[in-house]
Amino acid sequence: MTSVLDLAPVMPVVVIDDALDAVPLARALVAGGLPAIEVTLRTPAALDAIRSIAAEVPEAVVGAGTVISAENVSSAVAAGARFLVSPGWTDPLLDAMRTSGVPFLPGVSTTSEVVALLERGVSEMKFFPAEAAGGTPYLKSLTGPLPQARFCPTGGVSLASAPAYLALANVACVGGTWMLPAGAVRAGDWTRVESLAREAAALGQTGGTGT
Numbered sequence: 745m746t747s748v749l750d751l752a753p754v755m756p757v758v759v760i761d762d763a764l765d766a767v768p769l770a771r772a773l774v775a776g777g778l779p780a781i782e783v784t785l786r787t788p789a790a791l792d793a794i795r796s797i798a799a800e801v802p803e804a805v806v807g808a809g810t811v812i813s814a815e816n817v818s819s820a821v822a823a824g825a826r827f828l829v830s831p832g833w834t835d836p837l838l839d840a841m842r843t844s845g846v847p848f849l850p851g852v853s854t855t856s857e858v859v860a861l862l863e864r865g866v867s868e869m870k871f872f873p874a875e876a877a878g879g880t881p882y883l884k885s886l887t888g889p890l891p892q893a894r895f896c897p898t899g900g901v902s903l904a905s906a907p908a909y910l911a912l913a914n915v916a917c918v919g920g921t922w923m924l925p926a927g928a929v930r931a932g933d934w935t936r937v938e939s940l941a942r943e944a945a946a947l948g949q950t951g952g953t954g955t
Contacts, residue, residue, distance in 0.1 A: 748827045748847050749868055749896055749916035751780040751805060753948035754906065756941070757898060757919045758783045758793075765929060766793035770801040772934040773923070776941025782829050782919065784809040785816055791823045798824025811848075814840035821846055829896075829919075831872050833857070838864065849896055853877040858886065858893050868894050870919070875900030880908045887914050906947050920944070 748755075756773050758781055760766055766783075773781055781804055783794050790808070797806040807827035808820035817828060817840040828841050833850035838861075841848035849870040852858050854877075861869060871883060874897035883895060897909050898919030909918045923940035927933075 747868060747894075747916070748780050748805060748807065748849070749894060751917075752778045752945055753910055753917050754778055754923070754944040755780045755782055755896060755898075755917055755919045756923055756944075757809060757921050758924060759786055759921075760789050760793040761787050763789040763792035763796060765932070766796045767800045768932065768934050769924070769929065769937060770797040770804045770806065772937040773941045774801060774804050776923070776938040776943075777945030778923070778941045779803060780805045780807065780827075780917075782807050782809040783825075785820065786810050791819060794820065794823040794825050798826070807846075811837075811841070813837065817841055817844050829870055829898075831870070833861070838866070855886065855890070858890055862890065862893060867892050868916075869896070871895040871897040873899030874909070874918075875905075879905075880912060883909070883912050883914060887912065890914075903944065903947075906944070910947060 756778055770781055783790055785808055794806055797804050805826050808825040809829040811828045811830045821844050827846050828848040831851040849868055851870040851872040894916050895914055896917050896919050901918045901920045903922050906918050909915050923944050928936040
């Protein structure tokens with residue numbers, strides 16, 4: 745089965761305030777070449793948004809982000825989330841994600857957290873907050889001692905900085921929000937979102953192998 749990390753070079757990190765925006769937004773991202781969509785559980789509309797995308801945009805692989813509790817895990821999966829992303833992890837949260845039946849990306853920002861996850865058989869992770877936690881130099885330094893770990897850096901990653909991340913051997917994709925400018929989402933300018941998504945998807949052809 746293809747890892748969610750390998751679906752596209754960029755994973756949009758989506759904060760949805762109005763669930764009615766979810767379907768057209770997801771369709772624009774998919775049309776632009778970004779099928780893996782992380783909908784963060786930061787707003788009251790998030791679960792309804794996941795539910796709508798799962799039901800109406802089958803070509804999207806919709807996941808839930810900002811997963812920080814077992815309750816988040818169960819409610820997200822019940823809504824149709826096909827993967828889970830957390831900003832960090834604890835053993836209880838990791839156990840809940842393991843038993844959810846869907847892929848998951850626990851968040852890490854230190855070498856010790858990476859080693860602890862590898863000990864538990866988890867090799868795919870979110871590196872967060874990427875820029876604040878050391879950015880590309882930090883991730884590059886992990887390649888030698890921990891080559892089996894694969895990352896999706898998220899947090900402060902931009903169109904300008906994404907290629908440097910994607911050029912790293914241990915980075916499979918990056919998470920970002922730049923293809924979802926607030927003004928375009930508020931105005932329902934889905935053509936603009938699709939165009940920015942297409943630009944982001946093209947990074948997979950120019951930003952390195954990511955493997």
